Amino acid sequence: MSKINKKKSKTNEGKKNITSKWIAGIVIGLFLIGMVVLVLRQQKNTSDSTISDTSTVSLDKSLGNENAPVVVVEYGDYQCPACGRFASTEKPKLVEEFVKTGKVRFVFRSFQFIGEESFWAAEAAECANEQGKYWEYYEKLYSSQEGENIGTFGKVNLEKFANELGLQTKQFNECLASGKFSDKVKAETLEAQNLGLRGTPSLIVNGELVDEGNQYEILREKILELLSSMD
Known part of the structure; x- marks a missing residue:
């Protein structure tokens, strides 16, 4: 070449x-x-x-006007002490000021992570909901907190709570024993995890996580801000 x-x-x-x-x-x-x-x-x-998951949630386990302009969703664990405080001190204020006036719909969703008894309690609450007594059972669980995974929410006590609240015990006991709501509780817990929630109670207002939402004044301020923007 x-x-x-x-x-x-x-x-x-x-x-x-x-x-x-x-x-x-x-x-x-x-x-x-x-x-x-x-x-x-x-x-x-x-x-x-x-936003979609928290602003268009079903009416299952909810209080208030289904057409309320503001939706507050609590993700909670029935063994969580902070959730217990929210149920006894902050939620009543929310209900009195905003739910009863038709401005807020309050929804509870399970985020059970503390232990097995959390899941049993959540399933029991679903069984109570089946008989139209969800909120009574919700209050009973939170007011009965004594510690985590020490038998407080064992199945014997859960059945006793149902009896004390006047539920049809045979129907309730069969429901609890069947585990028919196990998948639902797990699905709501998974939903909370997928939303990136890290603790309880986690409060989401119209799709937005409210930091320190278990402090009523902070939650109230957010609700008023949203209502004002809708005028």
Whole structure:
């Protein structure tokens, strides 16, 4: 091969290498752009899901006007002391000021993570709900807190609570023994985890997590802010 042909061959190879590098760079660039777009879409979908899941929740285990402009969702654990305080001190204020006036719908959802008795209590509350006594049982559970996983919410006591509240005990006991609401309790707990909630009580107001929402003044301020923006 002549020197001229060798030079042409090297030149062509150089051009091919440059072209290959450009193509590789473009492919990598497009891949990175695609990954960024995917992440942004996932973040948006997560945000949209949070709002949807908490502002259009079913009327199951709720208090107040179904068309109320503000929806407050509590994710709670029946063994959680802070949830017990919220139930006895903050929730009554919320009900009196906003639920009874038709401005707020209050919804409870399970976020049971403290232990097995939390799940049993949640299933028992669902069985009470089946007989139209959910909120009475909710109050009974929180007012009966004594400690975590020490038998307070063992099945014997859960059945006793039902009897004290005047539920049809045979129906309640069969419901609890069957575990028919186990999947529902687990699904609500998983929902809380998917929303990124880390503790209880977690309060979400029209799709927005309210930090320190178990302090009534902070919760009240958020509700008033939302109501004012709707005028």
